[in-house]
Each structure stands twice: as C-alpha cells, then as structure tokens.
Amino acid sequence: MKILLVTNYQPPHMGGIEYAAMSLKSSWMRLGHEVAWLTTDIPRGAAPSTPDNIRIPSANFPERLWQINSPVIDPFRIPAINRALDWCDVVNIHSLAPGLSAVVLFMALLRRKPVVATQHVGVIPLSNRMLDAVQKEFLCRVAKWGVGKGMKLTFVGQAVQDWFIENAGLDAGQIAMTPAGYDHDVYFFVHDDERRALRAKWQVDSARLNILFVGRFYEKKGLALIRQAARDCPDARFTLVGRGPVVPAAWNLENIRVIDFVSNAELRELYGVHDLFIMPSIGEGWPAVVLQAMACGLPCLISEETFAGYGKDREMFIVCQRDPEILRQALLACVDDLGALYKRRESVAQYARATWDWERTAVIYIELFKQLKG
Numbered sequence: 094m095k096i097l098l099v100t101n102y103q104p105p106h107m108g109g110i111e112y113a114a115m116s117l118k119s120s121w122m123r124l125g126h127e128v129a130w131l132t133t134d135i136p137r138g139a140a141p142s143t144p145d146n147i148r149i150p151s152a153n154f155p156e157r158l159w160q161i162n163s164p165v166i167d168p169f170r171i172p173a174i175n176r177a178l179d180w181c182d183v184v185n186i187h188s189l190a191p192g193l194s195a196v197v198l199f200m201a202l203l204r205r206k207p208v209v210a211t212q213h214v215g216v217i218p219l220s221n222r223m224l225d226a227v228q229k230e231f232l233c234r235v236a237k238w239g240v241g242k243g244m245k246l247t248f249v250g251q252a253v254q255d256w257f258i259e260n261a262g263l264d265a266g267q268i269a270m271t272p273a274g275y276d277h278d279v280y281f282f283v284h285d286d287e288r289r290a291l292r293a294k295w296q297v298d299s300a301r302l303n304i305l306f307v308g309r310f311y312e313k314k315g316l317a318l319i320r321q322a323a324r325d326c327p328d329a330r331f332t333l334v335g336r337g338p339v340v341p342a343a344w345n346l347e348n349i350r351v352i353d354f355v356s357n358a359e360l361r362e363l364y365g366v367h368d369l370f371i372m373p374s375i376g377e378g379w380p381a382v383v384l385q386a387m388a389c390g391l392p393c394l395i396s397e398e399t400f401a402g403y404g405k406d407r408e409m410f411i412v413c414q415r416d417p418e419i420l421r422q423a424l425l426a427c428v429d430d431l432g433a434l435y436k437r438r439e440s441v442a443q444y445a446r447a448t449w450d451w452e453r454t455a456v457i458y459i460e461l462f463k464q465l466k467g
Contacts, residue, residue, distance in 0.1 A: 094462060095127045097181035101164050101192040103132040103148075105139060105354040108162070108309055109273075109381040110187050110213050113249075113451075116276050117185070120455030131177050133164045133193050147177055149193055159224060160311045160338055163191040174200060183207045183462040189235045190228075198235070202242040207465035209245045209458060211271055212236070213378040215256040233261040240267045245461050247271040250379035250402035271458060273379045274451035279357045280388040282442040283365025297366045302329040302428045305367040305391065307360065307382045308374075310337030315373030315396065318420055322371075323349050325421040329428060331371075334363060364389035368434050369427055372399055373415055379403050383410075387445035390438035394423060409444050 100114045118128045129144065133151035142148040151164040174197055178184070184201045188194045189212055201208050212232075236257055240246055247269045248254035254270065257263055283291065297303050308314050316339045323331050323346045333341050334352045342351050355363065364370070370386040370393040379402040383393050387409075394411040413423045427434055 094459075094466075095180060095182045096121055096129075096462070097177055097184045097197075098128055098130045099184060099186040099194050099197045100130070100132050101162055101188060101190070101194050102135055103130065103139065103146075106136055109378075112381050112385075113211075113213070113273065114187055116274065116451040117455055117458065119276070120451050121459070123452075124455060124459065126459070129177060129180065131174070131193070131197065133166065135164055147173060149173060151193065155191075157338060160313070161190070161224070161228075162188070164193060166193050166196060171200075178204060178206060181206070183209070183466065185458065185462075186210045188213065189232050189239070191231065195235065198239060198244070202239060202244060205243075207462060208239070208243075209247060209461050209465065210239060211247045211249065212253060212257065213249050214376060215253045215378070229260065233257075236261040236263060243465070245269060245465060247461070248378070249273040250377075251404050252401040253378045269457075269461060271454055271461075272449065273381055273384060274449045274454045275381065275384045275388055275445070276357075276451055277388070277446065280361050280364070280385045281446075282388070282390045282439070283361070288365050291362045292366045295363065295366050298330060302326070302369065302424070302431060302434075303367045304329055304331045304369045304371050304424070305334070305363060305386070306331070306371050307334045307363075307386070308372070308380070310335050310339040310341065312339060313374055313376045315371075315375070315415065316341065318373045318415060318417060319371060320344055320346070321417045322420050322424055325417070326424045326428065329424060332363065332367065334360070360385070361389055364391045367391055368431060369394055369411075369424075372396065373413065373420060374399050375415065377402055384445055384449045387441040388449075390442040392434050392437045392441055394427075406444070409441060
C-alpha cells in the first residue's frame with residue numbers, strides 16, 4: 094500500500110506524536126509498504142522537503158502563545174497536499190486538533206479517501222477558559238463528523254478513548270485501539286558496565302539521585318511541579334531534555350541541567366544513566382517516553398492522571414498525585430533508598446519489552462487500512 098502519514102510536526106520538534114509517527118513509518122516500510130510523511134516545516138532549519146517527506150510551510154504562533162500544537166499552514170500550499178492525496182491509497186492522521194492534520198483530514202474525507210485518525214491525547218487543560226471550551230467543542234465535532242464520514246478513529250490509551258466516547262457521543266464499535274509502542278532496536282536495556290561508562294560521559298553523579306524528564310517544556314507536563322521539586326530536593330540532580338515555551342534555564346537552580354534535542358542513541362544513554370524518570374503531567378494519552386525509559390531500565394514516576402492513560406499493572410510504576418508535598422515525599426524516599434530503584438531496573442525493562450512494540454501496532458494499522466479499502 095501507499096500510506097500517507099500526517100502529523101503537525103516532525104523531529105527535531107520533540108514530542109510523543111512525532112516519535113510515534115517516525116516509528117510507524119519505519120515499521121510499515123519494513124513490512125513492504127510505501128510511506129510518505131506529510132508535515133510542516135517547523136522548526137525552521139529542519140530537513141528539507143522531499144517526495145517521501147513533504148514539508149508544508151507554516152506559522153507556529155499558537156504553540157508559542159498558548160502552548161497549542163496547531164500550526165497555521167500556508168494556504169498556497171494546498172495543491173501540494175492534493176498531490177499527496179492523489180498518490181496515496183490510505184491516510185493515517187495523528188491528532189484531530191486544528192493544524193495541518195485537521196486540514197488534511199477534511200480534504201481526505203471529502204475525497205472519500207480511507208482515513209485512520211489517531212488521537213493521542215484528550216483535552217489539554219488551558220489557562221484561557223474560552224480556548225479550553227473551543228478546544229473541547231472542536232475535537233468532539235471533528236471526531237463525530239469524521240466517524241460519520243467513514244473515518245476509523247483510534248486511540249493509544251484507554252483514558253482518552255473513554256473521554257471521546259463520553260464527550261463526543263461515539264459508539265465503542267466505531268473506534269479502535271492502536272496501542273503505543275517503542276522501537277526495540279533503538280531502546281533496550283543498559284547493562285551495568287555500559288551504564289558506568291556512560292555515567293562518566295554524561296557527568297552523572299552516582300552518589301546522588303539523578304532524575305530525568307524528556308518532553309516538550311509545557312506547563313501541562315508538570316514543569317511547575319518539577320521546578321518546586323528541584324527546590325525541595327537540592328541533593329537530587331535533574332536533567333531536562335527538550336525545549337518549549339517554559340524556560341527551565343531561567344529558574345537559576347544549580348541542580349537543574351537542560352539539554353536540547355538529542356538523537357535516539359543519546360536518548361537511550363540518558364535513560365540508562367539516570368535513576369528515575371519523572372512525568373507529573375496532565376492531559377496526556379500514554380506518553381511514549383515512559384515506554385522508552387522503562388525499556389532502558391529506568392523506573393518511572395508518573396502522575397495519577399498519566400497512569401490513567403494506561404490503567405493497569407500499577408506496581409510497575411511509581412504513581413504520585415500532582416501535589417508538591419506528596420511529590421517531595423516520594424522523591425525523598427527515593428533519595429533515601431537508591432538501591433530500591435536500582436533493583437527495579439531489570440524488571441521494568443523486561444515488562445516494557447513484553448508489553449509494547451511498534452511492530453505489532455503497525456500490523457494493527459495495516460489491518461484497519463485493509464478494512465477501510467474493502
């Protein structure tokens with residue numbers, strides 16, 4: 094099949110959707126399919142447009158101003174989108190939010206193209222109540238309209254699926270699950286000998302609790318809680334990998350280190366050398382970084398809201414309420430017993446390998462494509 098993969102962004106714009114799309118593209122190509130990735134040209138200086146990596150010039154002010162992943166595309170590039178739709182047999186769109194993905198969704202369905210739309214997150218809490226209400230209304234209307242036009246709507250996590258069933262009035266028979274995964278060839282267990290060498294490379298102090306965050310620097314990711322935790326736990330060391338509207342470097346905290354975009358190989362190393370991954374977020378689906386971290390042997394502390402996106406095997410995670418004092422107590426317990434975190438390394442890696450795999454998920458998509466094509 095000729096598959097048109099559509100996202101609002103692409104690495105080095107860092108996020109779970111971008112990594113998911115990159116992994117699915119690789120998996121489908123290994124299965125013998127042709128894949129073209131249609132995305133925007135954000136950030137500036139990213140890879141140039143090619144026939145199999147089509148980049149549409151766009152403006153990104155909604156993300157800068159409101160932390161909303163909804164780039165505004167150049168309308169004069171609509172013919173390029175039409176050419177991509179002419180080429181493909183099926184379309185896989187990631188995110189119903191406004192932006193390139195929503196534009197392609199409408200164009201594809203009006204042309205009666207087979208479309209599978211993947212929704213990774215529910216409503217992202219916004220400080221502006223009006224925008225919050227508009228976001229909810231838009232997502233529900235698009236979901237209902239798309240399903241009515243024959244689109245297959247899929248979700249990576251149970252909590253997001255339940256939200257759409259309740260708020261958009263969708264029938265459970267109209268939707269499907271395409272679980273998150275990770276690339277087993279990229280993210281795998283970091284054994285002790287390698288870990289010791291990499292700790293020297295990344296200047297990680299083995300005598301302290303080393304905490305890692307990976308993701309976009311948005312408030313919804315729990316950056317305010319991480320900032321407070323760094324203040325409350327000065328003996329712990331925090332490494333934050335990513336970029337975004339929040340600027341952790343401006344916090345002026347000595348136990349915070351900020352690293353910009355890294356390669357997959359470097360990210361695996363960072364997962365391997367730290368003691369704890371932290372994701373006290375809200376408004377998530379099921380973050381790919383949690384799977385990646387566990388695959389490399391890194392125990393994960395996640396919020397109750399984030400855990401709800403997965404909802405099972407709670408004992409494999411450290412689940413914490415989004416409360417500064419409760420988070421402080423949880424981190425201090427880790428500081429007092431680094432050995433307990435170390436003992437979890439192999440079990441979390443084994444669990445990840447047995448549970449999540451993009452290759453299996455890629456096959457689920459192919460079956461959905463075949464059903465839509467008839």
